[in-house]
Amino acid sequence: MLYALCFLLFMIGLYCAVVKKNMVKIVVGILIMEYAVNLFLVMLGYRHGGIAPIIDKSHLESQAALNNFVSSSVDPLPQALVLTAIVISLGSLALMISLCIRTYEKYGTFDITEIRRLRG
Amino acid sequence: MTIFYILMIFIVIASLIAVETTDLLSSVICIGAMGFGVSLVFLFLRAPDIAITQIVVEVLGLIILIRATISRDLTFISGDKEFFGTVVSVAIIFVIFLAGLRVFETLPEFGTAIFTQVPNAASQTYISQGLEKTGAANLVASVILDYRAYDTLGEATVLFTSILGATVLLRRKAKNTPETLQPVSES
Amino acid sequence: MQGMTIIVKTISSWVKVLIVLFGIYIILFGHLTPGGGFAGGVILASSYVLLMLAFGGEFVKKDLPLSLVSKLDCLGAFMFIMIAILGLVFGGTFFVNFLVDKYGQPLHLLSAGTIPFSNIAIGLKVGASLFLVIFSLSTCCKAGELDSH
Amino acid sequence: MSIPLPAFVAIPLATAFLLPMFGKRGKDAATVVANIATILLLVFAISCIGESGVYEIGKWPIPLGINLVLDGLSSLLLLAISVVSAAVMLFSAGYMEQYTAKPKYLSLFLLMVAGMNGVVLSGDIFNLFVFLEIASLASYALVGFGCGHEELEASFKYTVLGTIASIFVLFAIGLVYGNTGTLNMAYISKAIQNSGMNAGLGFAMALFIVGFGLKAALVPFHAWLPDAHPSAPAPISAMLSGVLIKSLGVYALARVVFNVFGVSLAVGWLLIALGILSMVVGAFLAIGQWDIKRLMAYSSISQIGYVVLGIGLGAMLLAKGANPAWASLAILAGLFHLVNHAVYKSLLFLTSGSLEKATGTRQLKEMGGLAQRLPFTRTTCTVASASIVGIPPFSGFWSKLILVMAAIQAQYYWIAAIIVFVSLCTLIMYLKVQRYVFLGELPENLREAQENGGTMLVAMVFLACLCVLMGLLVLVPSLRGSILEPAVTVLTDGLKYSDVVMGM
Numbered sequence: 001m002l003y004a005l006c007f008l009l010f011m012i013g014l015y016c017a018v019v020k021k022n023m024v025k026i027v028v029g030i031l032i033m034e035y036a037v038n039l040f041l042v043m044l045g046y047r048h049g050g051i052a053p054i055i056d057k058s059h060l061e062s063q064a065a066l067n068n069f070v071s072s073s074v075d076p077l078p079q080a081l082v083l084t085a086i087v088i089s090l091g092s093l094a095l096m097i098s099l100c101i102r103t104y105e106k107y108g109t110f111d112i113t114e115i116r117r118l119r120g
Numbered sequence: 121m122t123i124f125y126i127l128m129i130f131i132v133i134a135s136l137i138a139v140e141t142t143d144l145l146s147s148v149i150c151i152g153a154m155g156f157g158v159s160l161v162f163l164f165l166r167a168p169d170i171a172i173t174q175i176v177v178e179v180l181g182l183i184i185l186i187r188a189t190i191s192r193d194l195t196f197i198s199g200d201k202e203f204f205g206t207v208v209s210v211a212i213i214f215v216i217f218l219a220g221l222r223v224f225e226t227l228p229e230f231g232t233a234i235f236t237q238v239p240n241a242a243s244q245t246y247i248s249q250g251l252e253k254t255g256a257a258n259l260v261a262s263v264i265l266d267y268r269a270y271d272t273l274g275e276a277t278v279l280f281t282s283i284l285g286a287t288v289l290l291r292r293k294a295k296n297t298p299e300t301l302q303p304v305s306e307s
Numbered sequence: 308m309q310g311m312t313i314i315v316k317t318i319s320s321w322v323k324v325l326i327v328l329f330g331i332y333i334i335l336f337g338h339l340t341p342g343g344g345f346a347g348g349v350i351l352a353s354s355y356v357l358l359m360l361a362f363g364g365e366f367v368k369k370d371l372p373l374s375l376v377s378k379l380d381c382l383g384a385f386m387f388i389m390i391a392i393l394g395l396v397f398g399g400t401f402f403v404n405f406l407v408d409k410y411g412q413p414l415h416l417l418s419a420g421t422i423p424f425s426n427i428a429i430g431l432k433v434g435a436s437l438f439l440v441i442f443s444l445s446t447c448c449k450a451g452e453l454d455s456h
Numbered sequence: 457m458s459i460p461l462p463a464f465v466a467i468p469l470a471t472a473f474l475l476p477m478f479g480k481r482g483k484d485a486a487t488v489v490a491n492i493a494t495i496l497l498l499v500f501a502i503s504c505i506g507e508s509g510v511y512e513i514g515k516w517p518i519p520l521g522i523n524l525v526l527d528g529l530s531s532l533l534l535l536a537i538s539v540v541s542a543a544v545m546l547f548s549a550g551y552m553e554q555y556t557a558k559p560k561y562l563s564l565f566l567l568m569v570a571g572m573n574g575v576v577l578s579g580d581i582f583n584l585f586v587f588l589e590i591a592s593l594a595s596y597a598l599v600g601f602g603c604g605h606e607e608l609e610a611s612f613k614y615t616v617l618g619t620i621a622s623i624f625v626l627f628a629i630g631l632v633y634g635n636t637g638t639l640n641m642a643y644i645s646k647a648i649q650n651s652g653m654n655a656g657l658g659f660a661m662a663l664f665i666v667g668f669g670l671k672a673a674l675v676p677f678h679a680w681l682p683d684a685h686p687s688a689p690a691p692i693s694a695m696l697s698g699v700l701i702k703s704l705g706v707y708a709l710a711r712v713v714f715n716v717f718g719v720s721l722a723v724g725w726l727l728i729a730l731g732i733l734s735m736v737v738g739a740f741l742a743i744g745q746w747d748i749k750r751l752m753a754y755s756s757i758s759q760i761g762y763v764v765l766g767i768g769l770g771a772m773l774l775a776k777g778a779n780p781a782w783a784s785l786a787i788l789a790g791l792f793h794l795v796n797h798a799v800y801k802s803l804l805f806l807t808s809g810s811l812e813k814a815t816g817t818r819q820l821k822e823m824g825g826l827a828q829r830l831p832f833t834r835t836t837c838t839v840a841s842a843s844i845v846g847i848p849p850f851s852g853f854w855s856k857l858i859l860v861m862a863a864i865q866a867q868y869y870w871i872a873a874i875i876v877f878v879s880l881c882t883l884i885m886y887l888k889v890q891r892y893v894f895l896g897e898l899p900e901n902l903r904e905a906q907e908n909g910g911t912m913l914v915a916m917v918f919l920a921c922l923c924v925l926m927g928l929l930v931l932v933p934s935l936r937g938s939i940l941e942p943a944v945t946v947l948t949d950g951l952k953y954s955d956v957v958m959g960m
Contacts, residue, residue, distance in 0.1 A: 003224040005128045009135055010627065011217045016139040017620060019209050024144050024189055026616055028151055031181075032135045033623045035158050037630060039128075042165050044634045045243070048231040052166040053259040054341065055251050070248045073259070074166045075233045077243045078633065080263040081582055082170050084275045085626060087345060087433075088589050090177050091282030092619050094440045095596060097188045098286040099612045101444065104188075106605050110144075115609055168341035172333075176349035180437060183356065187444055226656035227634040238637035238647075242519040254404060255419035256338040265338070265422045269402045270462075270513045270522045272425070273391060274574065274586035276432055277469060280384045281567045281590055283436040284476065285597025287377075288560050289611075290443050294603035296554055378477055385473040388466060394514065401462035402514040 002043055009036035023100045023110040027093070034089040038082045045075025053079070121231075123164055131157040144189040152182045169260045242267075311361050319361040326354035334430035338419045344426035348433025355438050364446045373442065376435050383432025390421050390428065459500050461511040461524040461577055464534065465587075467493055467500075468570035475563040483558050487549045490562040494538070494545040494569065501538040504531050506938040510579065510957055518579075518640050518958070525579035525957055528942025532791065533576040533699075533707050535939070536798045539922070540698045541569045547806050547915035548691040550908060551813060555689065561601060568594035568695065572703040579957060581629050581716075582639045588625065588704055592618045592671070595700055599688040610683035617680045621670035628663035631656050642957035645716045649951060657717070664712050665726070672705020674764060675734040678757050682741075685753035686818070690809020693749060697756040698802030702794055706760065710767055715946070715953035719771040727768025732874055734761030739881035746820050748808050748893070751885060752801070758878060759797045759844070765871070766790020766859050770947065773866055780948060782866045788930075788944045789859035795940075796851040796926055800843040803919040807837040810912060811893065814905045820889070825898030829905045832913055834894050836920040841886040843923045846879050851926030858930070 013036060016029025051069070053076040059069045100110065107115050131154050138150035155178035162171040228234050235243035246259055246267065256262035264272050330350035337343030359367045391402045398405035406420035417423075471493040478486040504526060511524040526534075545565065552558050571591025578584040596618060600611030633639060635656045636647035648657060666677070673681040681701075685693045713723055738758030745751035770787035774780070810833045812818055815826070827834045843850040846857075856879060863872040907913070930936050946953065 002124055002128060002230050003227060004221055005125075005132060007217065007220055007224065009128075009132055011213050011220075012132070012135050012139055014620070015210065015213050017616065018213075019206055020139070022144070023612065024185075025139070025147065027185070028138055028147055030616065030619050030623070031151055032138065032154070033620070035131070035135075035154060037623055037627050038170075039131075039158060039161060040627070041630045041633070042162060042167050042170065043230060044227070044630065045167075045233050045235070046165045046231060047233045047236070050166050050233075052168050052341070053247060054168070055257040055259065073247045075235050075243045076246050076250070076259040076263050077235070077639075078630075079167045079170055079260045080268060080271075081633075081639075082167075083173055083260065083264055083345065084271055084582075084586060086170065086173055086177055087275045088278050088586070088622075090181060091278045091593060092589075092615070092622075093181055094184060094286045094444075095282045095289070095593060096612070096615055096619070097184050098289045098440075098444060099596075099600060099608060099615060100188050102289055102600075102603065103608045103612060106608060169343065169346075172342050172346045173349070176346050176353065179353060180349060180356070180441065183441060184444060187441075220659060223631065223656045223659040226654045227631075234634055234637040240519065241637045242639075243637075245520055254422065256422050258338055258340060258343070260341075261338045261343050261422060261426070262419070264343070265425045266404050266420075266514065267516055267521050268583075269391070269425065271583055271586050272429070273387060273402075273469075274583065274590060276384055276387055276429055277567065277570070277590050278586065278593060279433060279436055280380065280473065281564065281593045281597070283380065283440045284560055284564060284567075285593060286440050287443050288557055288564065288597050289600050289603060289608075291557055291603065293556055294601070296556055374479075381473050381477050385470065388470050388473065391462070392466060392470070395460060395462070398515070400513065400515045401460060401466070401511070404514065 003040065006036050006040040006043065009039070021111055021113050023103065023112060026112075027096050027100065030096070031089070031093065034085070038085055038089075041078045041082050041085070045078040047072065047074050050074040124161065127157055127161050127164070131161070145186070148182065148185045148189055151185065152178060155181070167260075169258070315361050319357050323354045323358055326350060326357065330354065330430070330434070334426050335423065337426040338422045344429030345433050347426070348430040349437060351430065351434035352437035352441070356441050359442065359445070364442065367442070373439070376439050376442075379431055379435040380439060383428050383430075383435060386428035387425060387432065390425055394421070459503060461509070461526055462513065463500060464497065464573040464577060465570050467496060468566040468573070472563045472566035472570065475559045475566070478559045486559040486562055490566060491545050491549060493566060494542040497569070497573075498538040498542045501531070501534045504534060506942070507531065508942070519638055519643055522583050523579040523640065523957070524577045526577065527946050527956070528944070529707070529711070529791075529946040530576045532795065532939060532943040533703055534573060536795050537569065537572050537576070537699045537703060540798050540802045541565075541695065543915045543919050544691045544694050544698070544802060544806070546911045546918075547694070547809070550910050550912040551691055551809055552689065554813070555601065561598070564594045564598050565692075565695070567591075568598065568700070572699060576703050576707055579642065580640050581632065581644065584708065585622070585625055585629060588671070588708065589622055591700065591704055592622060595692070595696060598692045599684045599696075601689055601692065602687070604687075606683075607687040610680075610687035614680040614684040617670055617677075621667040621677075624663045624667035624670075628660040628667065631660040631663070635660075641711070641716050642954040645718070645951055645954040646958075648717060649954070653717070661712070661717050661723070665709065665723075668705050668709040668712070669730065672701050672709065672760055672764070673757055674705075674730045674760065675737045675757065676730075678734070678738075681757060682750055682753045685756065685805075686747060686749035690749075690805055690812060693753070693809070694802035694805035697753070697805055698798045701756070701760060702763070702798060706763055706767070706794060709764075710947060713771060714950050718951045719775045721772060721775045724768055724772025724775050727764055727771055728871070731761045731763075731765030731768050732871070734758065735765065735874065735878045736761075739878050739885070742885045743881060743888070747818050748811065748820055748889060749805070749818055751820075751889065752804050752808060755844070755882065755885060756797075756801055758882065759793070759801065761878075762856070762859060762875070763790050763794045763797065765875075766793060766862070767947070769862060769866065769868070769871070774948065774950065778866065782862060784944050784948050785858060785865065786862035787947050788940060789855055789862050791943050791947075792858065792930060792940055793852075793855035795929070796843065796855050799919055799922050799926060800840045800852060803836060803840040803916065803923060804844065806912075806916050806919065807833050807840065810908050810916065813908055815902050820892040822899065823893045823902065824896040825894070826902065826905060827894040829898070829902070830907050832907055832916065836916045837894070838890065839920045839923050841890060843926075845883045845886050849924070849927065851923055851929075854927045854930050
């Protein structure tokens with residue numbers, strides 16, 4: 001069910017990015033899609049009753065503690081992927097917003113139908 | 121378990137408001153709320169690294185987004201004129217959504233991570249041998265900076281590229297000299 | 308942007324030091340605790356963004372010239388790829404953690420081979436570049452000001 | 457292997473990180489350094505011909521770490537990327553003088569090259585995504601480099617569609633990870649062979665096809681291309697059309713379909729349909745254009761259709777269990793056309809840049825009679841046009857001929873007929889270019905149009921020579937055996953990819 005909620009979020013974002021005519025709204029849609037995918041990836045690695053994949057001193061005290069850590073830690077790999085994906089989405093956000101600002105400067109509006117009309 | 125549902129429903133509602141409100145600033149603020157919700161979900165999913173990163177990125181992203189929207193055609197969104205087009209796209213997206221729901225039945229159930237079900241998964245090795253092989257107690261750090269450091273090189277490059285691209289796009293003057301010949305006026 | 312009131316200015320110049328310290332802590336302990344180069348770099352950037360909001364763009368420009376920031380940006384990225392290439396030179400493979408057994412013990416600040424150095428490089432790079440983009444976004448064009456068509 | 461594979465990524469990256477430090481004064485030094493980097497990459501790529509190998513980064517064995525895979529297909533793409541980027545970089549040295557911030561341009565250019573090299577070398581699906589993003593982000597910024605009205609709008613459109621494509625790919629990667637628990641392409645392929653396809657993997661494959669199809673600008677997803685290519689500076693149009701849409705779109709699609717998921721009849725027919733649709737629609741739209749770069753952009757869509765048609769025909773024949781020789785012939789045609797198109801389309805865009813710089817316009821109706829004023833541009837443009845149309849000694853003829861032969865051998869005569877018909881349309885559109893640009897009356901205001909000298913000319917002549925010589929790639933058996941055939945084998949072997957990678 002949680003996966004389905006992620007997918008719903010993804011689709012809301014897709015709807016916003018495809019249907020809306022305002023440049024900022026399109027960026028908002030893309031951000032929503034990115035959140036959805038990030039959530040989905042991290043959920044794939046979750047275990048019931050899991051602990052964060054960070055070893056501290058208490059885990060190193062005995063072999064049993066370490067084994068306990070190994071058997072209950074959540075998956076670190078999707079977390080690493082999402083860290084990368086968050087940075088990538090920040091990068092594309094910066095690029096898109098600078099494009100929006102420059103386009104606004106040139107055309108005086110965020111509305112893409114208006115922009116298309118001005119361009120002729 | 122319930123906490124995830126509560127937070128996810130909060131995120132979905134925030135996203136719906138962000139999509140449908142006509143005020144750009146409130147839309148951006150809803151995105152901020154969503155971002156903090158997402159970061160809380162990360163925290164409950166036992167991913168403190170990403171939760172921290174999500175929060176700091178959210179703050180900076182919000183500054184960037186608000187910078188873009190503030191005092192620029194505020195509250196000005198003309199209604200969607202093409203009613204028919206909107207209905208068709210909503211219908212298509214809804215159909216894809218319904219078709220896609222079956223897809224998630226093939227995944228292992230939430231809370232049983234995939235790496236526990238596959239023999240010799242890489243993640244199993246990261247957890248059991250990460251500290252001894254890389255020396256980093258934070259296994260996420262050991263994955264991003266040692267096992268998959270090449271990805272992180274790519275990630276740093278993505279950021280470098282986008283920042284370089286943004287400064288290039290924001291520069292005042294793009295052309296150096298007038299053309300060698302006068303451009304022919306467009307008819 | 309001419310900045311805000313004296314109260315805001317005073318407080319933010321104090322808080323800035325704390326934020327910078329916190330950012331450095333997050334970067335240096337990235338291999339032991341949650342956080343790391345990326346989160347720490349963003350925190351470093353946000354300290355200067357705070358100064359920029361409180362004092363205005365011109366003040367920060369004097370404090371931290373943009374050409375220096377963009378050089379730091381390139382330097383951080385270059386440091387990171389040099390760590391990779393040093394792995395090729397000393398360890399025989401691109402990105403090999405050639406320092407892993409050379410010093411330190413697990414759970415100490417000095418451990419984990421090249422990972423802390425990678426964190427520092429990334430922190431530098433991320434901090435500089437994010438500051439750069441927010442600065443150029445906010446000073447490049449004032450709201451409502453249009454190019455002549 | 458004599459050269460460590462990460463060099464293909466590390467050299468352009470290190471150079472790109474250093475270049476912005478040069479600032480305004482070091483513009484010429486920066487140009488020289490960037491050119492040295494691309495030429496070095498070309499030398500490396502040539503020395504990698506016929507080699508193969510796996511490179512495990514950081515000495516981690518593969519499911520743990522990331523591996524780079526050099527096989528026939530990768531080295532073919534590496535060769536195409538480095539030839540085109542070396543020529544285009546040389547061209548930019550002269551052409552980009554008219555823009556400001558040249559060191560940043562050079563840096564972004566090298567980042568784009570690094571991204572494409574990373575994509576074609578990667579053996580890890582998430583790593584492929586990361587490098588895909590590097591190349592895409594650099595190209596978004598480069599399309600808007602001129603910062604004019606048109607450029608910004610085109611760049612925004614391209615950025616939005618490109619980002620949506622990337623998110624689709626990331627989502628598909630998530631689904632694949634959720635089903636197989638690994639990210640390495642060889643291991644994914646193994647896991648899929650063991651468990652068989654299910655709904656999740658099928659959906660992931662659909663997402664991959666849409667995502668990479670958007671990057672490759674196949675017809676239902678082509679909306680960004682006709683705006684982005686004309687708006688970009690001419691060298692960037694050449695890169696985008698010449699190699700970017702191929703390495704990010706077609707290569708990634710072929711790799712995922714053939715080597716990771718395995719071919720099936722449905723996917724084969726889907727690719728054929730996309731290919732034919734792109735060919736026909738692209739050609740029809742191109743004929744009506746009056747902007748020279750826009751015409752070439754639509755013709756790119758049409759030509760990418762040939763490549764996808766060849767590959768799809770191969771996939772369909774493989775899945776049907778037909779004679780494997782037919783399938784390899786079709787794939788050979790597709791890949792050979794890919795390389796040919798990389799060379800002649802980038803040459804065409806470079807000539808259009810040369811024309812634009814000399815005359816200040818891109819409108820066909822405002823040009824004319826330039827044959828005398830611009831003799832070199834005219835010659836190179838004619839060579840490239842002859843290639844793309846498929847006049848016998850030039851390269852385009854051979855790839856189209858093989859494609860027609862493959863279609864006839866497999867007894868799909870209607871496909872062969874469509875190929876010939878689209879070739880005729882291509883003939884019409886390039887006759888139109890020749891007629892309106894080089895023949896006819898020379899307008900008053902273009903009397904002083906000057907040939908661009910120096911590096912721009914060298915780059916154009918280099919690519920024109922390649923256009924003439926490319927036919928040798930299939931005609932000389934030793935060249936064919938060392939460059940094209942290994943690439944074809946990688947695709948026809950399909951799922952053996954995983955054994956090959958794990959075995960090396």
